[in-house]
Amino acid sequence: MTLEQLPPLRDALAEHGLLARKAFGQHFLLDLNITRKIARLAQVGPGDQVIEVGPGPGGLTRALLETGAQVVAIEKDQRFRPLLEALAAAASPGALNLQFADALIADEAALGGGAAHVVSNLPYNVGTALLIKWLTGRWTPSSMTLMFQKEVAQRITAPVDGEAYGRLAVIAQVTSDVRTVMDVPARAFTPPPKVESAVVRVTPRPDRPSPARLDALQKLTAAAFGQRRKMLRASLKALGGEPLIDAAGLDPKARAETVDVGGFLRLADAWITERRR
Numbered sequence: 001m002t003l004e005q006l007p008p009l010r011d012a013l014a015e016h017g018l019l020a021r022k023a024f025g026q027h028f029l030l031d032l033n034i035t036r037k038i039a040r041l042a043q044v045g046p047g048d049q050v051i052e053v054g055p056g057p058g059g060l061t062r063a064l065l066e067t068g069a070q071v072v073a074i075e076k077d078q079r080f081r082p083l084l085e086a087l088a089a090a091a092s093p094g095a096l097n098l099q100f101a102d103a104l105i106a107d108e109a110a111l112g113g114g115a116a117h118v119v120s121n122l123p124y125n126v127g128t129a130l131l132i133k134w135l136t137g138r139w140t141p142s143s144m145t146l147m148f149q150k151e152v153a154q155r156i157t158a159p160v161d162g163e164a165y166g167r168l169a170v171i172a173q174v175t176s177d178v179r180t181v182m183d184v185p186a187r188a189f190t191p192p193p194k195v196e197s198a199v200v201r202v203t204p205r206p207d208r209p210s211p212a213r214l215d216a217l218q219k220l221t222a223a224a225f226g227q228r229r230k231m232l233r234a235s236l237k238a239l240g241g242e243p244l245i246d247a248a249g250l251d252p253k254a255r256a257e258t259v260d261v262g263g264f265l266r267l268a269d270a271w272i273t274e275r276r277r
């Protein structure tokens with residue numbers, strides 16, 4: 001059997017009696033027109049290595065394989081093994097590597113080799129944790145094309161001084177170029193979630209801050225946005241207070257949401273310098 005000859009996903013799910021599990025954040029994309037569009041937005045093709053988290057019944061996986069990319073698919077729910085093995089058998093030999101594991105603790109460098117693109121309709125309950133792992137961890141993808149709840153997509157791409165601007169925006173934008181590339185209505189999923197979704201394209205920049213600067217940024221943004229209505233001099237008191245804020249050239253009376261990404265980087269550098277003294 002070839003990829004084109006595989007049965008429709010809805011039939012394959014019914015044949016195996018598979019229903020979505022809420023605890024695993026399961027909302028499936030069964031319309032191949034949508035999964036093919038996501039694969040196109042991911043800009044992957046022959047010779048590219050892709051890591052897909054949560055293939056589930058394999059709709060997006062199938063679209064990714066159709067591009068000619070090599071896919072490593074990491075799925076936590078063993079129930080999908082028969083469907084995914086059928087997909088692997090229909091694909092070119094070796095094109096789909098199945099890993100039944102928890103993506104939160106997976107070693108992507110060992111699985112995908114050095115340069116790989118991540119493409120995923122993420123489980124909503126662990127989506128931001130995975131994004132932070134890929135942005136700040138030891139291994140960073142060449143690009144990420146990720147489905148999030150729309151509200152999370154807005155928090156990733158938010159401009160300074162907006163409602164949605166916070167820790168996630170700072171960490172994402174300090175490391176990467178971020179862009180919402182597709183809105184996806186709830187009705188596109190089976191079962192439909194309560195909220196709308198969006199695909200975000202995240203392209204890590206080669207000049208990403210060092211691990212030490214990222215670590216400092218994590219601490220400072222946690223403190224500053226943990227009390228976002230307070231002035232910096234209050235929210236950052238335990239991390240250095242006014243001398244630190246002055247060293248970063250910021251106004252101690254400013255609130256976190258008015259400090260742009262460059263301002264947070266200066267705070268991180270001032271904090272690192274202060275700790276070296």
Ligand code: SAM
Binds near residue numbers: 055102123126
């Ligand atoms: N890619 C499929 C699709 O688009 O139809 C399924 C997407 S569904 C939103 C999320 C998938 O991630 C589910 O298959 C779920 O079992 C899997 N998943 C949830 N938590 C996971 C984890 N920690 N590691 C790996 N897979 C996980």
